[in-house]
Amino acid sequence: PGASSPAAQHNIDPHYTFDNFVEGKSNQLGKAAAMQVAQNPGRAYNPLLLYGGTGLGKTHLMQAAGNLMLKHNPSMKLLYVHSERFTEMMITALRNKNMDDFKHRFRSVDALLIDDIQFFAGKDATQEEFFHTFNTLYESRQQIVLTCDRYPKEVDNLELRLKSRLGWGLSVAIEPPDFETRAAILLEKAQARGIPLPGDVALLLARRIRSNVRELEGALNTVAAQANLSGRGITMELVQETLRDLFNVHARAITIQNIQKTVADYYQLRLSDLLSQRRVRSLARPRQIAMALAKELTEHSLPEIGEAFGGKDHTTVMHACKKIRSLCDTDMRLRQDWDKLIRILTG
Structure with missing residues (x-):
């Protein structure tokens, strides 16, 4: 959307909620912090930074916080954007000589949610602009929620003054889910999609796929598709056949x-x-x-x-x-x- 598009003020995916987020030891603190922020925007933890590897639910928590803020206050001006989109929009604004519109758009929101800020690394002009946006929102107590794929101090080519500001609020690590949480996630996703997933199959998948939630979902979708196409039920045998290569990769990856x-x-x-x-x-x-x-x-x-x-x-x-x-x-x-x-x- 263009810089003047009002619809983008509420570009949060309504499917991401706290109700359908499966909580476990690995993400408990992250979920609690995101809920606090959603209930007291600009006052609880500002900025809230969720960090951890790919596919662990950072975006889900961030957008769930956005959805809860909107539920409490539907007129709230809220903007979600991926860090690379922020850079693209800034470049377009510079080329079209309408940086004032760009600045106004990002600095006049009640809450700004930016995903994957590690992509700001090495982009000096983007960091400069984000730095001033951050200051404006922080001073006027507007909520900032960010995600990163690692602890920000470990991100190379991110300005020191920016790293320092990211530490002003609360930084929470989201870890790969433990065995029980992985099993619970699979059963929850299967139920939501009407996939008849036997308990022993869920436990097998949870035991063999340890990396992240996205891979678990991918495995579940693959098994469901195979069962559907072959007209067979979801059994241990079907799963072993269908995911043989994936299981081998996981077994080799961590010795x-x-x-x-x-x-x-x-x-x-x-x-x-x-x-x-x-x-x-x-x-x-x-x-x-x-x-x-x-x-x-x-x-x-x-x-x-x-x-x-x-x-x-x-x-x-x-x-x-x-x-x-x-x-x-x-x-x-x-x-x-x-x-x-x-x-x-x-x-």
Whole structure:
């Protein structure tokens, strides 16, 4: 739409709501923050920044917040735009010499929602314009909601002053869903689309596809289409046949060896030290994290994981998993490391 199009003030997809968002440990905080923002725009958390890998529900939460704001206040001027669209519109405005219209359009809204701000990186003029738009909206307490595919401080070629402003509100990580949430998402999507999905099939899909919600949905659609075209019911056998290649890719993508190497690189350790019997804290903690990641992200049993870590007993692996789970609740630094490693391994 052109710069003067009023319809774009409400260009939120009505299908995205909090009611049809499946909540789990991985996105609980993000959902709570988005709801707070929707109920108190400009006053709760400003800006709200949701960050995490592709296909984890950031856009869903952002647009659900927009829909709830509109429900509470239908006359609210609300604008949703992808970061690349923001740049395109700015270039068009510069070419047509109507930057004033562009500025007015973005700075006169009650809430501005911008997706994937990592694409602002390296675009100096776009960052400059967004910086001033941000300041105007922030000062007049208009709500800003943003998404990014990683923690903004990790985005190269994003201006320091912009990174600093993004930290003024609340930044929340949206993580890949855990097993139970993946299963719940599949059952919810299947029910919404009238797909008869047996529980054991949902559990199989949830166990084998760990990366993101979009891939889960894609797998569900593929299986439903295959069942429909072949006139067969959705069974374990049909799923194994239909998704054989996808399952193989996922099984190859995350191995214990891959996890060990990733953790060693992350903590700048030698792999041989990580797998050694030495118990100094600087090695013991990363080793426990690697074991817990192997339990979380692979199909291997506790004895198999122990074997891969120099013949450790399965109770050692169990202790490591418990320890890391409890530390994730109390140690913010370790929690950030865990989240980052999950993103690296599942990205």
